[in-house]
Amino acid sequence: GQQLNQSPQSMFIQEGEDVSMNCTSSSIFNTWLWYKQDPGEGPVLLIALYKAGELTSNGRLTAQFGITRKDSFLNISASIPSDVGIYFCAGSKTYNTNAGKSTFGDGTTLTVKP
Amino acid sequence: DVKVTQSSRYLVKRTGEKVFLECVQDMDHENMFWYRQDPGLGLRLIYFSYDVKMKEKGDIPEGYSVSREKKERFSLILESASTNQTSMYLCASKDLAGSYEQYFGPGTRLTVT
Numbered sequence: 001g002q003q004l005n006q007s008p009q010s011m012f013i014q015e016g017e018d019v020s021m022n023c024t025s026s027s028i029f030n031t032w033l034w035y036k037q038d039p040g041e042g043p044v045l046l047i048a049l050y051k052a053g054e055l056t057s058n059g060r061l062t063a064q065f066g067i068t069r070k071d072s073f074l075n076i077s078a079s080i081p082s083d084v085g086i087y088f089c090a091g092s093k094t095y096n097t098n099a100g101k102s103t104f105g106d107g108t109t110l111t112v113k114p
Numbered sequence: 115d116v117k118v119t120q121s122s123r124y125l126v127k128r129t130g131e132k133v134f135l136e137c138v139q140d141m142d143h144e145n146m147f148w149y150r151q152d153p154g155l156g157l158r159l160i161y162f163s164y165d166v167k168m169k170e171k172g173d174i175p176e177g178y179s180v181s182r183e184k185k186e187r188f189s190l191i192l193e194s195a196s197t198n199q200t201s202m203y204l205c206a207s208k209d210l211a212g213s214y215e216q217y218f219g220p221g222t223r224l225t226v227t
Binding site for chain 1: 118145147149154155156157158159162172189205206207210213214215216218219220221
């Protein structure tokens with residue numbers, strides 16, 4: 001299947017630092033989504049992006065849909081301990097046979113030291 | 115709130131056993147998905163369903179089958195469990211229309227010994 005390259009694979013940061021992660025693909029997606037998975041839980045949607053070039057914020061989180069439609073970025077400002085978890089990017093296409101499938105990246109594991 | 119529930123949080127089975135993982139969603143979603151999650155490999159799609167009795171293979175269907183007899187329930191079946199199927203299994207559902215957001219269950223951590 002298609003692959004999304006998500007980086008970095010893991011991050012160890014100090015509380016208060018900013019975080020950046022990104023996702024790239026060899027193919028075009030019409031929708032980019034960012035999920036967070038808390039320990040012991042399923043992923044939950046953080047931000048959805050539907051338009052190339054779109055920049056969307058959700059509190060301390062900001063995500064961008066790349067102009068080429070082949071990449072997306074997630075930034076977290078002023079990290080706090082509850083930001084700990086695994087962050088996944090996901091790309092979706094709008095083909096009818098797609099059934100709303102998303103292709104997921106491998107995840108970025110974030111550790112925040114108090 | 116959308117709720118997706120999975121029958122077990124932890125499961126231990128023996129090699130060769132037939133294993134059933136159940137998933138139920140309460141929001142009348144048409145689409146349902148089964149993924150497995152392994153460290154460093156992200157979420158890999160096993161099977162998905164876009165309607166009752168309809169199913170399609172995902173990226174890693176070998177060794178698995180699924181059943182969707184009712185809209186709210188999507189079952190993953192391991193016909194003969196093997197140790198390489200030890201993993202975290204996540205179920206998700208999605209509305210047919212609207213956004214591409216998937217709603218995930220809490221996961222079932224399956225250990226095959």
